[in-house]
Amino acid sequence: MQRIWIVVLSVWAMLAIVAVLAWSSRPATPLPSTVVQTAVVKGSGGKQPLVVLKAPVHATTATSATVRP
């Protein structure tokens, strides 16, 4: 009987954790069909690009170089 209760409580605990995780994670903005994620595999020898597909961006923001007269 005790084992049954342990199993039941474990299942409920697991469901509660899943519910909390689902509730706390923000809904992801849907990806435009033309945007492809880039994945990078981090191996012992450093990062090795796995998939690099350029997103169809309209502009890129970056720190501008120092302006000279």
Add this chain to the structure above:
Amino acid sequence: MSALCRTEWRAVGTTCAAAVTADSPDERNAQAALSAAQDEVAACERELSRFDPASDLSRLNAAGGRWAPVGRRLLETLRLALEAREDTGGRFDPTVLPALVAAGYERSFELLEERPAAAPPDWRAGAAIELDERGGRARLEPGAAVDLGGIGKGYAAGRALDSMLAASSDLAGGLVDLGGDIAVAGASPEGGPWLVAVADPRHPGQTLAVLALDAGGVATSGRDARRFGPGRSLHHLIDPETGESALAGPLTVTVVAPDPATAEVHATTLAIAGPAEAEAHVAARSPLAALYVPQIGPAIPLGELPVVTQRLVVKAA
């Protein structure tokens, strides 16, 4: 899907681009809108550039504490800068120019290693700026000088976008990019939001994230570009509290705000802030959002950042 008309040109010391989403097959309206954006950027540069000795800002800086006539763009940018100084408690300060010059910003890059920079001995933050908006003039505290490099570029991007969209009723949307200070409004050619990539400061040529924006501004600030001085420890980001190159702060920070001038103000502010300070700064100023790239470690999204894709780091099994 609509047509995209785009142009690129050099201005404000950087590469500029403007693009419009045109619903009409007649490209003349789109071309007129793009010309309007270029004209507006040129007009802003004539008033706001500190590298042009004939600009309104240069004449104001050289006025020695006397009233100087200034254009409405400079007046408006000075007012925005003063409001930003108050909002950030002095962390953003347009009067850091003497400290910036002392740090070596205006010297030949090859000579910068030779002299350790320091704040000018008589410099202090928060110098007074008086505006007479009705009379079209401004006055600085004697000895003070103003630099509007960042906020001026953001302001020009916003004004150029407004000019562009006002030039034609056929346009569904537009984008102006002044070397990374970006303003967008309306629909992109694909019909959805405009996609703005955030450059990865650690991997030149790669993208750290892609943001989706319906309207507003984006700006990036940081210390990944030119560094100089002993051990390359100095950069152009001046901490108004010390008058010297800021010690704390990220490699880069990208801010999304309702307009590009506001994005620039807060990018500059967060560029001298630690992660905890940056998080509190963004949390207190909704709808600001930021992507904070620390000098070591993964990028930290702050606020409701409209990220549609970002590079994933997957540990190998």
